[in-house]
Each structure stands twice: as C-alpha cells, then as structure tokens.
Amino acid sequence: MKNGPLLFTGLFLALLISFGGLVLGSHGQLGRMAPYFDDGDGTAFPQRVSGLAARGQLVYADLGCASCHTQQVRRPDFGSDKARGWGERQSVARDYIHQARPQIGAARIGPDLTNLGGRQKSEEALFALLHEGSARHPGYKFLFETRDVAGEASPRAVKVAGAAAGRETVPTERARALVAYLLSLNTAYDYPEAKPFVPVAKPAEAKK
C-alpha cells in the first residue's frame, strides 16, 4: 500500500458506513416511534412516570445499578425470563421511548428489574434492602440520614438495630426517588409487536 489519500478515504468510509448503517439506520427505524394509543382504554402506552420516579432513574444510573441488574425481558423461548416471573412478554423498543437514558444492562448478578413494580409493592422492604443490604446486596447507608425525632416519627423510618432512643434513620430525597422509580417499573401492557411469533402449523399437523 502506497497511496496515502486512498488509505485515509478508506478509513473514513469504514467509519462512516458503519455509523450510518447501525446508528443512523436504527435511528431512522425507531427514532420517531410514537406511543401506542389503546382505543379501549383511551390511553397511550407507555405512560410517563412521575417527576419523583424520573429523578429516581438518574439515581439508578449514577449509582451504577445496571452493572448488576438488567431491564430487558427476553422472549419466552430464549432464556428463562418468563419462567422466573420477570415478565409475561418480551421487552420491545416502545417500552423505552420515554426514558431519557434506558438502563437495559448487560449483567444479571441480581434479578431483572423490568417489572419490579409489578411484583414488589412494598416501599418499606426496598428501603430496608437499600439501607441494610443482605448477603447478596450492598447496603447504601449514604442514601439515609439519622436525625432526632421531631414530633411524630417518620412513617418511612427504617428499623436499625441498636438505634438510640429519640433518633430515627430516614431515607434521603435520593433514596425516595430511587424507590419511587423502582416501584414504577412495570411494562404490563401488551403491544401488538410484543406478541411472540407463533409459526403457522403445516396442513398435515393442523389436521392432527
């Protein structure tokens, strides 16, 4: 190879073609995807989450929760996601259109959280897990503050062994946002494109 300009052109083209094909191509296909309007319910899905939950997603992202948890359910015949109760259907692109920064994750050191809000209803249990942790989950005590009880004790106070009388440990605003976000995770609505593909039975099999 002697031709320098040709080398540069080739290099630039390689970058441009792959960027155009993969990034701009998928952007062209999915970038304008609209919510699905259900005539029966009179509602568009997916629905936007509350402001507190939206802030919670930022906490989820900046703590790096996605390094252990995924938020993507695979189709029923690929892995055991459905059998584990992580979701009745596979996740589709439309599920993520309102998310500023989707956290689909790449490791399952802990369970998938796509539909955590559908199976975990208890705010208290999540606060306890985040504060104390467990043998398999870290406890993030920096998300809580210990203070004097002023008047009535906070209903969100977590139980701490050996806590001094007149003191309580309560979740900070970040912890409340994170838990609101976790409880908002639910993709129960069935989009048309989320229905698994069922192969058409051959005539001979159909007769049986």
Add this chain to the structure above:
Amino acid sequence: MSNAQTNAAPAEVTAIDTQARGPLLLLLGSGLVWLAVSGVLALITAIQLHSPQFLADCFLFTHGRAQALRETAFVYGWLANAGLGLALWVLGRLGGEPLRGLNWVVVGTLAWNLGVTCGLIGIAVGDTTTFALLQMPRYVQPFLVFSYATLSIAGVLAWSGRRADAMYASQWYAVAAIFLFPWLLMAAQAVLLWWPVRGVVQPIAAGWYAQSVWSLWLAPLALAILYYVLPKVTGRTLPTYDWAPLGFWTLIFVGTWTGGRHLIGGPVPAWIPTIAVVAHSLVLFHYLVVALNCRGLLAASGTGVGFMRFGLVAYVLFGALEFLASFRGIAAHAQFTFIEPALQQLGLYGALSMIFFGGIYYAVPRLTNRAWASGSLIGGHRALVMTGIVISILALIVAGKAQGGALLDPKVSFADLFDRVRGPLLAHTAAQAVLLAANLLLLVNFLRSACCFGGSTEAAPALFRTSATEEAHAS
C-alpha cells in the same frame, strides 16, 4: 547523555529514539501508573462480587461506579497512553526521521491525563454517562478530543513526512488508530451525549462505539506494535505478508458491525444482532491473517517476546470465542453472565495489554539507551502477569458457566446462584491481586530504568539485534 553512553549502542539507537525519549517515556510511564490505579480498582470490584458489603457505605465506590472507574482507568489511562506512546515510536522509526511536534506530545499527554483524572472524579461523584467505554461525564469529553488531537499531531507529521512512500502494516494500523479515534469519539458524543438519540437507539449506538473502540482504535494500536517488533525479533520478513492488507481492511470495514452481538434477544430490531453474527464470521478472516503473519513469534526469543506470544495467542483466541459467542444458542447460556467479563479480560488484558507489555520491554531500552534495571523484575512480572490473567479468565469462565446454568433454571434462586459462583469469584479476586503485584513490579522496573537508578549501558547492545538498515526490510 554523555558520548560514552550514546556510543554504547551504536547499532540501532539513533536520533529518532534519543530525541523522542522524554515525551514517549512520559506517555508510557503515565500508562503504567494508570495500570496500577486500575489494578486497585479491579481488586475492589472483584471483592465486591463475592462480598457485596465491601466499601458499600462509601458512595464513591458503589460496585457500579467502581466498575466504571476500573474500565475507564484501564482503557483511557493504561491502554491509551501505552498504545499511543508505542504507536508514535513506531511511526517515527518507520518514517525515518526524528518525530516532530514533540512538545505537543508532552502538552497532549498532560492534558489527556488531566482529562482522564477529571473524568474519574466525575464518575466517582455520580456524573457517569453509564455507556460502556464512554463512562466519563459529558463535560470532560470535548477536552479529551482536544487532548487526543494534540497528542496525535506528532503521529500525523511522522506519517506525512515519511521518507519512503511505501507503507508497512504497522503504519496502516497506527495511522488508522490515531486518525479514526477522534472522529469516532466525536460521533459517539454527538449521538449519545449532546443530541441523544431516543430509547433503545442509545444502547445500539453505545454498542457500536464500544465495538469500534476495539476494532478501530485499541486492536490497531496493538497490531501496529506487533507487526513492527515481530520482524525485528525474528530477523525475517513476515510470512504470507501479501494477505496483510486484506486482513487490515477486514478489521476496519467489518469489525465495527460486530457490536450487536451483545444485544441478542434484546429490545432492538432483529437485523442488528443478525448482522453481528454475519460480521463475526467475516472478521474471522482478519484473525486468521494475523495468526499466519505472526506465526514466527511462536519460535522467537527475546525479552518481550514471551509477552507478545501470549498476546498473539490470546488475540486469535479472542476472535474465535467472540465468533462462537455470537450464536444465539450459545448466547442463551452466556449472555449476562461472567463469561462476558471473561472475554473482555481475554481481549483487553490477555491480548492487547500483553502485546503492549512486549512492546514496552522492546522499546524502553532503545529509548533510554540502557538495559532494563532488573532482569529478575522482568521475569517476576512475566510469571505473575501470565498466572494472573490465566487464573482470572478461567475463574470468570467457571463462574459464568455456573451462573448461566443457574439463570436458565427458574427453580434455582439467586441465593443458590450466589453460592455456586462464590468459589470461582474468590479465585478471581486472588488473580486480580496477583495482577496488581505483577504490574507494580513493571512500574518499579520502568521507573528505575527511565530515571537512571539502575541498569548498565554496557549491557544495552546485547539487547539490540537488528541494525537501523534492517528497519525497512524487516517491517
């Protein structure tokens, strides 16, 4: 340096090396410091995998943040500094003229390392972007592009001002890495950080970027060094060299399409993982050509050859295993498990880092014009780093296999899963400790050699086997 010292190795060390000494040693030294930093972070993340409460109270080191810090320090600290230092050295030597713009290299190195430091602080306080290999906060990113551009001026000048028109394989790879990375980085920043694309197009774009970092930047940097050093240590031209251009263009054109493998079964259009499977089978040709070109390394000997041989085998093995992992049947078992970090460890540590180590052991005596300060430290580093890499990869594979089997069986709870992977993860932690110790040995040896605390100039000529006139023929 005195005349006596300069004359000690008249055969090979020329003004090209002596003039570039300071800036290139600064780059290589920075890389080694980052390697030690990333080693400490790797140890922290490894411990957290089996003991989740370790440093959990410290908001700077949640597992997610520590993982992002480790990855960033390793790739943008160690691999970038060392790879660029070696690539600039190769371009200068093959250009036949002393490197120009060396002041810019110093400015660029300092700016780059300042940028990476700020990026790590940003990640630690929670400003991470969350995209793999692009974790540093948005506010640091333009500064990184500027620093990199400053750093690469010397490379572009060395290439454009080369004496011979003909270019060798190491030059193609070095030029590709130096030229493409800023464009790649800017494109990724544009669609992910400044004007973010919507929904799952983000993971697709992030996957494209992460794969391109491998195919267009890091792997070419390593191959530039491999293709340069190999003929020097074997004393022969490369076999099957006519195929090298095809191998090069296969990596550059096809390699970037393989990133969709990680999205198999995910909420993305099916054509993305499908193209990745096809691209993986095509890019095997590149790995085959590299194996054929560099097979002479298996029988060669020399200070850095053992590292490069290990790196070459790991590089080809990485290509083959990535291809296998792209099949849906295998992905069903391996996806989301420790098999993925095992492959990353094989590629980034086993292949690239080992080639860089070999390059450093080859280049530093020529830059300093003196032998390495301690031969026993080299031997210790080689033994420990190879042991650490092999154990960590095997441990992660065993853990990943157990994890994959457990995840597929819905009756197995996460408590059982945790018990099954605990043993291999403990072995992984031990391996990370060994790797940290190994790389500290290299850092000490480097500092002693570069700062003239040890080594003898009399021993230096014995290290240099080829003369300057062989430069063009052997490359």
